[in-house]
Amino acid sequence: MSPSKVRVRFAPSPTGMLHVGNARSALFNYLFARKYKGKFILRIEDTDIERSEVLYIDEIYHDLKWLGLDWDEGPDIGGENGPYRQSERRDIYKTYLKKLQTNDLAYTCYCSAEELEIRRKDAIQNGQAPRYDNRCRHLTDEQIKKFEQEGRKPVIRFKMPEENIVVKDLIRGDVEFDHQLIGDFVIFKSDGGPSFHFAVVVDDIEMKISHVIRGEDHLPNTPRHIALFHAFGCELPLFAHMSMTMGPDGTRLSKRHGATSVNQYRELGYLPDAFSNFLALLGWSPGDDREILTRDELIDLFSIEGMTKSSAIFGIDKLNWMNGMYIRQAPIDKLTRLAIPYLQKGGYYPNGVNESEFVWISKVVDAVRGYLNCLSEIPQHAALFMNEEVEIEEASVEFIRSDEGQKVLQLFQSKIESMDTVDIDAFKSVLKDIQGELDVKGKQLYMPLRIALTGKKEGLELHVAVALLEKKKILQRIQTAQARPLI
RNA sequence: GGCCCCAUCGUCUAGCCUGGUCUAGGACGCUAGAUUCUCAUUCUAGAAACACGGGUUCGAAUCCCGUUGGGGCUACCA
Numbered sequence: 196m197s198p199s200k201v202r203v204r205f206a207p208s209p210t211g212m213l214h215v216g217n218a219r220s221a222l223f224n225y226l227f228a229r230k231y232k233g234k235f236i237l238r239i240e241d242t243d244i245e246r247s248e249v250l251y252i253d254e255i256y257h258d259l260k261w262l263g264l265d266w267d268e269g270p271d272i273g274g275e276n277g278p279y280r281q282s283e284r285r286d287i288y289k290t291y292l293k294k295l296q297t298n299d300l301a302y303t304c305y306c307s308a309e310e311l312e313i314r315r316k317d318a319i320q321n322g323q324a325p326r327y328d329n330r331c332r333h334l335t336d337e338q339i340k341k342f343e344q345e346g347r348k349p350v351i352r353f354k355m356p357e358e359n360i361v362v363k364d365l366i367r368g369d370v371e372f373d374h375q376l377i378g379d380f381v382i383f384k385s386d387g388g389p390s391f392h393f394a395v396v397v398d399d400i401e402m403k404i405s406h407v408i409r410g411e412d413h414l415p416n417t418p419r420h421i422a423l424f425h426a427f428g429c430e431l432p433l434f435a436h437m438s439m440t441m442g443p444d445g446t447r448l449s450k451r452h453g454a455t456s457v458n459q460y461r462e463l464g465y466l467p468d469a470f471s472n473f474l475a476l477l478g479w480s481p482g483d484d485r486e487i488l489t490r491d492e493l494i495d496l497f498s499i500e501g502m503t504k505s506s507a508i509f510g511i512d513k514l515n516w517m518n519g520m521y522i523r524q525a526p527i528d529k530l531t532r533l534a535i536p537y538l539q540k541g542g543y544y545p546n547g548v549n550e551s552e553f554v555w556i557s558k559v560v561d562a563v564r565g566y567l568n569c570l571s572e573i574p575q576h577a578a579l580f581m582n583e584e585v586e587i588e589e590a591s592v593e594f595i596r597s598d599e600g601q602k603v604l605q606l607f608q609s610k611i612e613s614m615d616t617v618d619i620d621a622f623k624s625v626l627k628d629i630q631g632e633l634d635v636k637g638k639q640l641y642m643p644l645r646i647a648l649t650g651k652k653e654g655l656e657l658h659v660a661v662a663l664l665e666k667k668k669i670l671q672r673i674q675t676a677q678a679r680p681l682i
Numbered sequence: 683g684g685c686c687c688c689a690u691c692g693u694c695u696a697g698c699c700u701g702g703u704c705u706a707g708g709a710c711g712c713u714a715g716a717u718u719c720u721c722a723u724u725c726u727a728g729a730a731a732c733a734c735g736g737g738u739u740c741g742a743a744u745c746c747c748g749u750u751g752g753g754g755c756u757a758c759c760a
Binding site: 304324390392438446509644 | 710753
Protein backbone atom coordinates (compact mmCIF):
# COMPACT_ATOMS: atom_id res chain seq x y z
CA MET A 196 0.00 0.00 0.00
CA SER A 197 1.58 3.25 -0.93
CA PRO A 198 0.88 5.45 2.08
CA SER A 199 -0.28 9.02 1.71
CA LYS A 200 -2.01 7.95 -1.49
CA VAL A 201 -4.78 6.26 0.42
CA ARG A 202 -7.99 8.24 0.15
CA VAL A 203 -11.19 6.69 1.40
CA ARG A 204 -14.60 8.13 1.97
CA PHE A 205 -17.70 7.63 4.05
CA ALA A 206 -20.68 8.75 2.02
CA PRO A 207 -23.93 8.64 3.98
CA SER A 208 -27.20 10.02 2.73
CA PRO A 209 -28.95 12.31 5.20
CA THR A 210 -32.28 10.56 5.14
CA GLY A 211 -32.29 9.47 8.77
CA MET A 212 -30.26 9.00 11.88
CA LEU A 213 -26.85 7.39 11.48
CA HIS A 214 -27.43 3.66 11.47
CA VAL A 215 -25.03 1.39 13.35
CA GLY A 216 -24.30 -0.46 10.11
CA ASN A 217 -23.24 2.77 8.49
CA ALA A 218 -21.25 3.72 11.53
CA ARG A 219 -19.33 0.48 11.18
CA SER A 220 -18.68 1.33 7.56
CA ALA A 221 -17.40 4.74 8.60
CA LEU A 222 -15.21 3.17 11.27
CA PHE A 223 -13.55 0.73 8.88
CA ASN A 224 -12.86 3.48 6.37
CA TYR A 225 -11.46 5.62 9.16
CA LEU A 226 -9.22 2.86 10.51
CA PHE A 227 -7.96 2.09 7.04
CA ALA A 228 -7.15 5.73 6.35
CA ARG A 229 -5.37 6.22 9.65
CA LYS A 230 -3.45 2.99 9.34
CA TYR A 231 -2.00 3.93 5.98
CA LYS A 232 -1.63 7.62 6.81
CA GLY A 233 -4.16 8.46 4.17
CA LYS A 234 -7.18 10.72 4.08
CA PHE A 235 -10.65 10.02 5.41
CA ILE A 236 -13.25 11.99 3.52
CA LEU A 237 -16.82 12.70 4.48
CA ARG A 238 -19.22 13.19 1.61
CA ILE A 239 -22.91 13.82 1.97
CA GLU A 240 -24.98 12.07 -0.66
CA ASP A 241 -28.11 14.18 -0.72
CA THR A 242 -29.21 13.68 -4.30
CA ASP A 243 -32.57 12.40 -3.13
CA ILE A 244 -34.14 15.78 -2.60
CA GLU A 245 -37.37 14.23 -1.40
CA ARG A 246 -35.88 12.36 1.52
CA SER A 247 -32.76 14.28 2.43
CA GLU A 248 -32.93 16.67 5.36
CA VAL A 249 -30.34 19.13 6.60
CA LEU A 250 -31.13 18.17 10.16
CA TYR A 251 -29.72 14.71 9.56
CA ILE A 252 -26.44 16.11 8.29
CA ASP A 253 -25.85 17.66 11.68
CA GLU A 254 -26.77 14.38 13.31
CA ILE A 255 -24.21 12.59 11.19
CA TYR A 256 -21.50 15.07 12.19
CA HIS A 257 -22.47 14.68 15.81
CA ASP A 258 -22.48 10.90 15.77
CA LEU A 259 -19.19 10.61 13.89
CA LYS A 260 -17.52 13.04 16.27
CA TRP A 261 -18.91 11.15 19.22
CA LEU A 262 -17.36 7.98 17.83
CA GLY A 263 -14.10 9.84 17.47
CA LEU A 264 -14.03 9.50 13.70
CA ASP A 265 -12.57 12.78 12.57
CA TRP A 266 -12.49 13.43 8.85
CA ASP A 267 -9.83 15.22 6.83
CA GLU A 268 -12.12 16.64 4.17
CA GLY A 269 -15.82 17.26 4.41
CA PRO A 270 -18.68 19.71 3.95
CA ASP A 271 -17.98 21.52 7.20
CA ILE A 272 -14.21 21.80 6.89
CA GLY A 273 -13.78 21.85 3.14
CA GLY A 274 -10.84 20.42 1.29
CA GLU A 275 -9.22 20.45 -2.12
CA ASN A 276 -11.87 18.39 -3.82
CA GLY A 277 -15.04 20.00 -2.61
CA PRO A 278 -17.76 20.81 -2.30
CA TYR A 279 -18.57 17.72 -0.30
CA ARG A 280 -22.31 17.79 -0.55
CA GLN A 281 -23.62 16.32 -3.74
CA SER A 282 -26.38 18.88 -3.90
CA GLU A 283 -23.67 21.51 -4.36
CA ARG A 284 -21.91 19.64 -7.13
CA ARG A 285 -24.50 19.91 -9.87
CA ASP A 286 -22.19 21.72 -12.30
CA ILE A 287 -19.57 19.04 -11.95
CA TYR A 288 -22.10 16.34 -12.79
CA LYS A 289 -23.26 18.34 -15.79
CA THR A 290 -19.69 18.55 -17.05
CA TYR A 291 -19.25 14.84 -16.72
CA LEU A 292 -22.55 14.21 -18.44
CA LYS A 293 -21.34 16.30 -21.39
CA LYS A 294 -18.29 14.05 -21.68
CA LEU A 295 -20.56 11.05 -21.99
CA GLN A 296 -22.84 12.75 -24.46
CA THR A 297 -19.90 13.85 -26.59
CA ASN A 298 -18.85 10.23 -26.86
CA ASP A 299 -22.42 9.13 -27.57
CA LEU A 300 -22.56 7.12 -24.38
CA ALA A 301 -25.73 8.63 -22.99
CA TYR A 302 -29.24 9.13 -24.28
CA THR A 303 -32.59 10.51 -23.33
CA CYS A 304 -35.31 8.10 -22.25
CA TYR A 305 -38.99 8.95 -22.16
CA CYS A 306 -40.36 5.76 -20.66
CA SER A 307 -42.70 6.51 -17.80
CA ALA A 308 -42.43 4.89 -14.39
CA GLU A 309 -45.72 3.09 -15.04
CA GLU A 310 -44.56 1.66 -18.36
CA LEU A 311 -41.31 0.54 -16.79
CA GLU A 312 -43.13 -1.15 -13.96
CA ILE A 313 -45.40 -3.12 -16.30
CA ARG A 314 -42.46 -4.33 -18.37
CA ARG A 315 -40.56 -5.23 -15.24
CA LYS A 316 -43.37 -7.41 -13.95
CA ASP A 317 -43.69 -9.06 -17.35
CA ALA A 318 -40.03 -9.89 -17.42
CA ILE A 319 -40.12 -11.45 -13.98
CA GLN A 320 -43.20 -13.46 -14.91
CA ASN A 321 -41.44 -14.79 -17.99
CA GLY A 322 -38.41 -15.75 -15.94
CA GLN A 323 -36.24 -13.06 -17.43
CA ALA A 324 -33.95 -10.55 -15.80
CA PRO A 325 -35.98 -7.43 -15.02
CA ARG A 326 -33.74 -4.97 -16.77
CA TYR A 327 -34.39 -1.94 -18.87
CA ASP A 328 -34.74 -3.02 -22.49
CA ASN A 329 -32.75 -0.08 -23.85
CA ARG A 330 -35.67 0.80 -26.10
CA CYS A 331 -35.02 4.54 -26.11
CA ARG A 332 -31.46 4.08 -27.34
CA HIS A 333 -32.52 4.58 -30.93
CA LEU A 334 -35.41 7.00 -30.85
CA THR A 335 -36.15 8.86 -34.07
CA ASP A 336 -36.52 12.64 -34.06
CA GLU A 337 -40.21 12.17 -34.63
CA GLN A 338 -40.63 9.92 -31.64
CA ILE A 339 -38.75 12.35 -29.46
CA LYS A 340 -40.90 15.20 -30.68
CA LYS A 341 -44.02 13.23 -29.92
CA PHE A 342 -42.89 12.34 -26.39
CA GLU A 343 -41.95 15.94 -25.73
CA GLN A 344 -45.37 17.08 -26.91
CA GLU A 345 -46.96 14.60 -24.53
CA GLY A 346 -45.13 16.49 -21.82
CA ARG A 347 -43.09 13.54 -20.69
CA LYS A 348 -40.26 14.28 -18.31
CA PRO A 349 -37.25 12.40 -19.63
CA VAL A 350 -34.34 10.80 -17.84
CA ILE A 351 -30.86 10.26 -19.18
CA ARG A 352 -29.50 6.75 -19.41
CA PHE A 353 -26.01 5.41 -19.81
CA LYS A 354 -25.21 2.96 -22.61
CA MET A 355 -23.93 -0.13 -20.87
CA PRO A 356 -21.09 -1.73 -22.79
CA GLU A 357 -21.66 -5.18 -24.25
CA GLU A 358 -19.10 -7.07 -22.27
CA ASN A 359 -19.01 -8.86 -18.97
CA ILE A 360 -17.53 -6.98 -16.07
CA VAL A 361 -15.34 -8.46 -13.38
CA VAL A 362 -15.26 -6.78 -10.00
CA LYS A 363 -11.91 -7.40 -8.37
CA ASP A 364 -12.93 -7.28 -4.77
CA LEU A 365 -10.33 -7.15 -2.02
CA ILE A 366 -12.51 -9.20 0.30
CA ARG A 367 -14.37 -11.49 -2.07
CA GLY A 368 -12.00 -12.01 -4.96
CA ASP A 369 -13.09 -11.72 -8.59
CA VAL A 370 -16.82 -11.54 -9.17
CA GLU A 371 -18.05 -11.63 -12.75
CA PHE A 372 -21.30 -10.07 -13.88
CA ASP A 373 -23.14 -10.82 -17.11
CA HIS A 374 -23.65 -7.56 -18.97
CA GLN A 375 -26.85 -8.87 -20.52
CA LEU A 376 -28.49 -8.78 -17.14
CA ILE A 377 -27.78 -5.11 -16.68
CA GLY A 378 -29.75 -2.65 -18.74
CA ASP A 379 -28.89 0.92 -19.53
CA PHE A 380 -29.39 2.66 -16.21
CA VAL A 381 -30.48 6.14 -15.29
CA ILE A 382 -27.72 8.65 -14.71
CA PHE A 383 -29.85 11.77 -14.59
CA LYS A 384 -33.26 11.68 -13.04
CA SER A 385 -36.31 13.53 -14.32
CA ASP A 386 -35.83 16.08 -11.54
CA GLY A 387 -32.63 17.07 -13.31
CA GLY A 388 -30.33 15.65 -10.67
CA PRO A 389 -27.77 12.90 -11.01
CA SER A 390 -28.62 9.38 -9.95
CA PHE A 391 -26.74 7.68 -7.14
CA HIS A 392 -24.61 5.60 -9.49
CA PHE A 393 -23.54 8.58 -11.53
CA ALA A 394 -22.82 10.89 -8.61
CA VAL A 395 -20.83 8.26 -6.77
CA VAL A 396 -18.54 7.59 -9.68
CA VAL A 397 -18.03 11.23 -10.58
CA ASP A 398 -17.27 12.09 -6.97
CA ASP A 399 -14.94 9.16 -6.46
CA ILE A 400 -13.04 10.25 -9.55
CA GLU A 401 -12.97 13.91 -8.58
CA MET A 402 -12.07 13.19 -4.98
CA LYS A 403 -9.34 10.78 -6.09
CA ILE A 404 -10.69 7.95 -3.98
CA SER A 405 -8.21 5.09 -3.88
CA HIS A 406 -10.28 2.47 -2.05
CA VAL A 407 -14.02 2.09 -2.00
CA ILE A 408 -14.85 0.28 1.24
CA ARG A 409 -18.60 -0.13 1.56
CA GLY A 410 -21.34 -2.59 2.35
CA GLU A 411 -21.84 -5.79 0.44
CA ASP A 412 -25.20 -4.50 -0.73
CA HIS A 413 -23.28 -2.39 -3.23
CA LEU A 414 -21.49 -5.32 -4.84
CA PRO A 415 -24.13 -5.84 -7.54
CA ASN A 416 -24.00 -2.10 -8.29
CA THR A 417 -20.29 -2.12 -8.83
CA PRO A 418 -20.30 -3.30 -12.47
CA ARG A 419 -22.35 -0.23 -13.31
CA HIS A 420 -19.84 1.93 -11.54
CA ILE A 421 -16.94 0.22 -13.26
CA ALA A 422 -18.56 0.78 -16.65
CA LEU A 423 -18.84 4.46 -15.82
CA PHE A 424 -15.21 4.69 -14.73
CA HIS A 425 -14.23 3.13 -18.03
CA ALA A 426 -16.48 5.48 -19.96
CA PHE A 427 -14.70 8.43 -18.39
CA GLY A 428 -11.36 6.81 -19.15
CA CYS A 429 -10.49 6.79 -15.48
CA GLU A 430 -8.55 4.33 -13.40
CA LEU A 431 -10.57 2.18 -11.05
CA PRO A 432 -10.33 2.51 -7.30
CA LEU A 433 -9.86 -0.74 -5.39
CA PHE A 434 -13.09 -2.17 -4.10
CA ALA A 435 -13.73 -3.88 -0.80
CA HIS A 436 -17.28 -4.95 -0.03
CA MET A 437 -17.66 -5.71 3.61
CA SER A 438 -20.22 -8.00 5.20
CA MET A 439 -23.49 -6.63 6.44
CA THR A 440 -24.74 -6.15 9.98
CA MET A 441 -27.83 -8.13 10.87
CA GLY A 442 -30.37 -8.21 13.68
CA PRO A 443 -30.50 -11.01 16.27
CA ASP A 444 -32.81 -13.05 14.05
CA GLY A 445 -30.48 -12.86 11.08
CA THR A 446 -32.58 -10.45 9.10
CA ARG A 447 -31.57 -6.95 8.23
CA LEU A 448 -31.08 -4.86 11.35
CA SER A 449 -34.19 -2.75 11.75
CA LYS A 450 -36.27 -0.95 14.33
CA ARG A 451 -38.04 -4.07 15.38
CA HIS A 452 -34.72 -5.28 16.77
CA GLY A 453 -34.54 -2.30 19.12
CA ALA A 454 -32.06 0.52 18.91
CA THR A 455 -30.50 0.79 15.46
CA SER A 456 -29.07 4.28 15.35
CA VAL A 457 -25.89 5.54 16.91
CA ASN A 458 -27.62 8.34 18.78
CA GLN A 459 -29.79 5.82 20.60
CA TYR A 460 -26.75 4.01 21.93
CA ARG A 461 -25.18 7.30 22.89
CA GLU A 462 -28.29 8.23 24.83
CA LEU A 463 -28.43 4.86 26.53
CA GLY A 464 -25.00 5.60 27.88
CA TYR A 465 -22.67 3.44 25.88
CA LEU A 466 -19.14 4.82 25.83
CA PRO A 467 -17.90 5.72 22.35
CA ASP A 468 -14.69 3.74 22.72
CA ALA A 469 -16.58 0.68 23.84
CA PHE A 470 -19.11 1.06 21.08
CA SER A 471 -16.55 1.44 18.33
CA ASN A 472 -14.45 -1.37 19.80
CA PHE A 473 -17.50 -3.59 19.60
CA LEU A 474 -18.35 -2.44 16.08
CA ALA A 475 -14.80 -3.11 14.94
CA LEU A 476 -15.11 -6.73 16.01
CA LEU A 477 -18.20 -7.18 13.87
CA GLY A 478 -16.84 -8.53 10.62
CA TRP A 479 -13.23 -7.98 11.43
CA SER A 480 -10.71 -9.73 13.63
CA PRO A 481 -7.18 -8.78 14.59
CA GLY A 482 -6.19 -12.39 14.01
CA ASP A 483 -5.44 -13.17 17.63
CA ASP A 484 -7.50 -13.40 20.79
CA ARG A 485 -7.47 -9.77 21.76
CA GLU A 486 -10.85 -8.12 22.10
CA ILE A 487 -10.49 -4.99 24.18
CA LEU A 488 -8.51 -2.76 21.88
CA THR A 489 -7.65 0.90 22.10
CA ARG A 490 -8.16 3.15 19.13
CA ASP A 491 -4.43 3.09 18.41
CA GLU A 492 -4.35 -0.68 18.56
CA LEU A 493 -7.33 -0.84 16.25
CA ILE A 494 -5.57 1.40 13.76
CA ASP A 495 -2.35 -0.53 14.05
CA LEU A 496 -3.94 -3.95 13.64
CA PHE A 497 -6.56 -3.13 11.05
CA SER A 498 -6.33 -4.76 7.67
CA ILE A 499 -8.71 -5.68 4.90
CA GLU A 500 -7.35 -9.23 5.06
CA GLY A 501 -8.77 -9.45 8.58
CA MET A 502 -12.26 -8.75 7.37
CA THR A 503 -14.85 -11.49 7.40
CA LYS A 504 -16.89 -12.44 4.37
CA SER A 505 -19.99 -13.52 6.23
CA SER A 506 -22.49 -11.18 7.77
CA ALA A 507 -22.46 -10.52 11.50
CA ILE A 508 -25.29 -10.26 13.97
CA PHE A 509 -25.31 -7.20 16.19
CA GLY A 510 -25.43 -8.93 19.58
CA ILE A 511 -26.33 -6.64 22.44
CA ASP A 512 -25.05 -9.03 25.13
CA LYS A 513 -21.47 -8.69 24.09
CA LEU A 514 -21.83 -4.95 23.65
CA ASN A 515 -23.14 -4.73 27.21
CA TRP A 516 -20.24 -6.76 28.51
CA MET A 517 -17.73 -4.68 26.61
CA ASN A 518 -19.30 -1.42 27.70
CA GLY A 519 -19.23 -2.68 31.28
CA MET A 520 -15.52 -3.36 30.91
CA TYR A 521 -14.93 0.18 29.69
CA ILE A 522 -17.07 1.59 32.48
CA ARG A 523 -15.09 -0.32 35.08
CA GLN A 524 -11.79 0.79 33.60
CA ALA A 525 -12.61 4.43 32.92
CA PRO A 526 -10.93 7.18 34.96
CA ILE A 527 -13.41 8.00 37.68
CA ASP A 528 -13.51 11.74 37.01
CA LYS A 529 -14.33 11.21 33.40
CA LEU A 530 -16.93 8.61 34.23
CA THR A 531 -18.53 10.91 36.78
CA ARG A 532 -18.81 13.72 34.26
CA LEU A 533 -20.49 11.33 31.85
CA ALA A 534 -22.77 9.97 34.55
CA ILE A 535 -24.12 13.27 35.85
CA PRO A 536 -26.46 13.91 32.89
CA TYR A 537 -28.05 10.53 33.54
CA LEU A 538 -28.51 11.34 37.20
CA GLN A 539 -30.14 14.57 36.14
CA LYS A 540 -32.43 12.70 33.81
CA GLY A 541 -33.30 10.60 36.84
CA GLY A 542 -34.37 13.77 38.64
CA TYR A 543 -31.26 14.48 40.69
CA TYR A 544 -29.27 17.71 40.68
CA PRO A 545 -31.60 19.66 38.39
CA ASN A 546 -29.55 22.78 39.06
CA GLY A 547 -26.16 21.30 38.43
CA VAL A 548 -23.42 19.96 40.60
CA ASN A 549 -20.98 21.89 42.76
CA GLU A 550 -17.45 20.83 43.52
CA SER A 551 -18.04 18.99 46.74
CA GLU A 552 -21.09 17.29 45.31
CA PHE A 553 -18.95 16.16 42.39
CA VAL A 554 -16.47 14.55 44.73
CA TRP A 555 -19.23 12.71 46.55
CA ILE A 556 -20.97 11.68 43.32
CA SER A 557 -17.73 10.31 41.98
CA LYS A 558 -17.53 8.06 45.02
CA VAL A 559 -21.06 6.87 44.40
CA VAL A 560 -20.31 6.27 40.74
CA ASP A 561 -17.21 4.36 41.67
CA ALA A 562 -19.20 2.25 44.11
CA VAL A 563 -21.89 1.26 41.63
CA ARG A 564 -19.97 1.09 38.34
CA GLY A 565 -19.56 -2.68 38.70
CA TYR A 566 -23.30 -3.08 38.21
CA LEU A 567 -23.60 -1.09 35.02
CA ASN A 568 -24.01 -2.20 31.46
CA CYS A 569 -24.52 1.38 30.41
CA LEU A 570 -24.71 4.79 32.03
CA SER A 571 -28.47 5.15 31.79
CA GLU A 572 -28.71 2.43 34.42
CA ILE A 573 -26.97 4.62 36.95
CA PRO A 574 -29.94 6.38 38.61
CA GLN A 575 -31.51 3.12 39.69
CA HIS A 576 -28.29 2.09 41.39
CA ALA A 577 -27.52 5.47 42.85
CA ALA A 578 -31.03 5.97 44.20
CA LEU A 579 -30.21 4.55 47.61
CA PHE A 580 -27.65 7.32 48.08
CA MET A 581 -29.55 10.12 46.41
CA ASN A 582 -33.01 9.57 47.85
CA GLU A 583 -33.94 10.56 51.38
CA GLU A 584 -35.79 7.36 52.11
CA VAL A 585 -35.55 3.86 50.83
CA GLU A 586 -38.49 1.70 50.00
CA ILE A 587 -38.30 -1.59 51.83
CA GLU A 588 -39.42 -4.53 49.76
CA GLU A 589 -42.17 -6.60 51.27
CA ALA A 590 -40.13 -9.76 50.93
CA SER A 591 -37.45 -8.35 53.21
CA VAL A 592 -39.56 -6.96 56.02
CA GLU A 593 -39.11 -10.10 58.13
CA PHE A 594 -35.43 -9.26 58.64
CA ILE A 595 -36.20 -6.02 60.41
CA ARG A 596 -39.25 -7.24 62.28
CA SER A 597 -37.63 -10.22 63.92
CA ASP A 598 -36.58 -9.81 67.54
CA GLU A 599 -33.00 -10.32 66.59
CA GLY A 600 -33.24 -7.80 63.81
CA GLN A 601 -34.79 -5.22 66.09
CA LYS A 602 -32.01 -5.70 68.60
CA VAL A 603 -29.36 -5.23 65.94
CA LEU A 604 -31.06 -2.07 64.71
CA GLN A 605 -31.40 -0.64 68.17
CA LEU A 606 -27.84 -1.31 69.20
CA PHE A 607 -26.51 -0.05 65.91
CA GLN A 608 -28.49 3.16 66.31
CA SER A 609 -27.22 3.86 69.78
CA LYS A 610 -23.62 3.28 68.72
CA ILE A 611 -23.87 5.43 65.63
CA GLU A 612 -25.55 8.27 67.49
CA SER A 613 -22.48 8.83 69.59
CA MET A 614 -20.16 8.95 66.63
CA ASP A 615 -19.08 11.96 64.60
CA THR A 616 -18.58 10.31 61.24
CA VAL A 617 -19.23 6.85 59.97
CA ASP A 618 -16.42 5.68 57.74
CA ILE A 619 -15.60 2.16 56.66
CA ASP A 620 -13.36 1.38 59.62
CA ALA A 621 -15.79 2.82 62.11
CA PHE A 622 -18.64 0.86 60.62
CA LYS A 623 -16.65 -2.35 60.73
CA SER A 624 -15.71 -1.92 64.34
CA VAL A 625 -19.29 -1.09 65.28
CA LEU A 626 -20.41 -4.31 63.63
CA LYS A 627 -17.74 -6.21 65.48
CA ASP A 628 -18.97 -4.80 68.76
CA ILE A 629 -22.55 -5.71 67.97
CA GLN A 630 -21.47 -9.17 67.00
CA GLY A 631 -19.84 -9.58 70.41
CA GLU A 632 -22.57 -8.03 72.46
CA LEU A 633 -25.55 -9.74 70.81
CA ASP A 634 -23.85 -12.88 69.65
CA VAL A 635 -25.15 -12.48 66.09
CA LYS A 636 -23.15 -12.78 62.93
CA GLY A 637 -23.43 -13.21 59.18
CA LYS A 638 -26.86 -12.71 57.71
CA GLN A 639 -28.45 -12.17 61.10
CA LEU A 640 -26.17 -9.24 61.66
CA TYR A 641 -25.97 -7.77 58.18
CA MET A 642 -29.43 -8.27 56.76
CA PRO A 643 -31.40 -6.14 59.22
CA LEU A 644 -28.99 -3.27 58.61
CA ARG A 645 -28.87 -3.86 54.87
CA ILE A 646 -32.64 -3.88 54.63
CA ALA A 647 -33.03 -0.83 56.81
CA LEU A 648 -30.40 1.18 54.96
CA THR A 649 -30.85 0.06 51.37
CA GLY A 650 -34.29 -1.53 51.33
CA LYS A 651 -33.04 -4.53 49.42
CA LYS A 652 -31.47 -7.88 50.15
CA GLU A 653 -28.90 -7.49 47.44
CA GLY A 654 -26.51 -4.72 46.52
CA LEU A 655 -23.05 -3.44 47.14
CA GLU A 656 -21.01 -4.27 50.17
CA LEU A 657 -22.69 -2.69 53.16
CA HIS A 658 -19.64 -0.92 54.49
CA VAL A 659 -19.11 0.74 51.10
CA ALA A 660 -22.70 1.93 51.08
CA VAL A 661 -22.64 3.14 54.67
CA ALA A 662 -19.45 5.10 54.18
CA LEU A 663 -21.20 7.11 51.46
CA LEU A 664 -24.31 7.81 53.50
CA GLU A 665 -24.59 10.81 55.80
CA LYS A 666 -24.99 9.97 59.46
CA LYS A 667 -28.33 11.75 59.45
CA LYS A 668 -29.67 9.56 56.68
CA ILE A 669 -28.39 6.45 58.37
CA LEU A 670 -30.17 7.22 61.61
CA GLN A 671 -33.31 8.24 59.86
CA ARG A 672 -33.49 5.00 57.92
CA ILE A 673 -32.78 2.91 60.98
CA GLN A 674 -35.62 4.64 62.79
CA THR A 675 -38.00 4.20 59.91
CA ALA A 676 -37.14 0.53 59.74
CA GLN A 677 -37.73 0.06 63.43
CA ALA A 678 -41.16 1.58 63.11
CA ARG A 679 -42.03 -0.47 60.03
CA PRO A 680 -45.15 -2.51 60.78
CA LEU A 681 -45.45 -6.08 59.67
CA ILE A 682 -48.20 -6.57 57.11
C1' G B 683 -38.32 -15.45 -10.73
C1' G B 684 -33.08 -14.02 -12.42
C1' C B 685 -28.19 -12.69 -10.84
C1' C B 686 -24.54 -12.13 -6.91
C1' C B 687 -22.45 -13.02 -2.00
C1' C B 688 -22.10 -16.07 2.33
C1' A B 689 -22.08 -20.79 5.55
C1' U B 690 -17.04 -23.12 12.32
C1' C B 691 -20.28 -23.42 19.47
C1' G B 692 -26.96 -19.74 20.63
C1' U B 693 -23.81 -15.01 19.27
C1' C B 694 -18.87 -12.51 17.72
C1' U B 695 -14.75 -15.05 15.85
C1' A B 696 -9.42 -17.94 15.17
C1' G B 697 -8.08 -21.85 11.97
C1' C B 698 -9.28 -22.27 5.63
C1' C B 699 -5.50 -19.14 0.88
C1' U B 700 -0.12 -22.50 1.87
C1' G B 701 -4.70 -29.99 3.41
C1' G B 702 -1.87 -33.64 8.54
C1' U B 703 0.41 -29.87 14.65
C1' C B 704 -7.75 -29.54 15.29
C1' U B 705 -9.70 -35.23 20.42
C1' A B 706 -11.32 -27.32 16.36
C1' G B 707 -8.75 -22.20 20.07
C1' G B 708 -10.61 -17.44 22.32
C1' A B 709 -14.65 -14.11 23.79
C1' C B 710 -19.98 -12.99 25.06
C1' G B 711 -24.01 -15.47 26.99
C1' C B 712 -25.33 -19.93 29.85
C1' U B 713 -24.34 -23.66 34.03
C1' A B 714 -21.47 -24.95 38.41
C1' G B 715 -17.84 -23.74 42.09
C1' A B 716 -14.47 -20.18 44.83
C1' U B 717 -14.65 -15.23 47.27
C1' U B 718 -18.62 -12.47 50.02
C1' C B 719 -23.62 -10.39 54.76
C1' U B 720 -26.29 -10.45 49.74
C1' C B 721 -26.19 -9.20 44.50
C1' A B 722 -22.73 -7.54 40.94
C1' U B 723 -17.44 -7.63 39.97
C1' U B 724 -13.24 -10.99 39.96
C1' C B 725 -11.23 -16.04 39.59
C1' U B 726 -11.81 -21.37 38.33
C1' A B 727 -14.36 -25.30 35.89
C1' G B 728 -18.11 -27.11 32.42
C1' A B 729 -21.72 -27.78 28.45
C1' A B 730 -21.75 -25.91 23.46
C1' A B 731 -19.80 -25.75 16.42
C1' C B 732 -16.80 -27.40 11.27
C1' A B 733 -25.10 -27.02 7.59
C1' C B 734 -25.87 -31.59 4.42
C1' G B 735 -24.32 -34.93 0.36
C1' G B 736 -20.75 -36.34 -3.09
C1' G B 737 -15.77 -36.04 -4.94
C1' U B 738 -10.08 -35.25 -4.91
C1' U B 739 -6.35 -37.25 -1.44
C1' C B 740 -2.78 -41.91 2.37
C1' G B 741 -5.30 -37.83 4.97
C1' A B 742 -10.29 -32.29 4.47
C1' A B 743 -13.06 -27.58 8.93
C1' U B 744 -9.36 -26.58 5.19
C1' C B 745 -9.49 -27.99 -2.18
C1' C B 746 -13.74 -29.08 -6.05
C1' C B 747 -19.05 -29.97 -7.28
C1' G B 748 -24.04 -30.20 -5.81
C1' U B 749 -28.06 -29.51 -2.19
C1' U B 750 -30.09 -26.78 1.63
C1' G B 751 -30.25 -22.43 4.35
C1' G B 752 -29.39 -17.13 5.03
C1' G B 753 -28.44 -12.36 2.98
C1' G B 754 -28.08 -8.82 -1.00
C1' C B 755 -29.21 -6.71 -5.78
C1' U B 756 -32.76 -6.57 -9.48
C1' A B 757 -35.69 1.82 -8.59
C1' C B 758 -35.95 8.23 -11.77
C1' C B 759 -33.49 5.19 -2.97
C1' A B 760 -28.74 5.54 -1.63
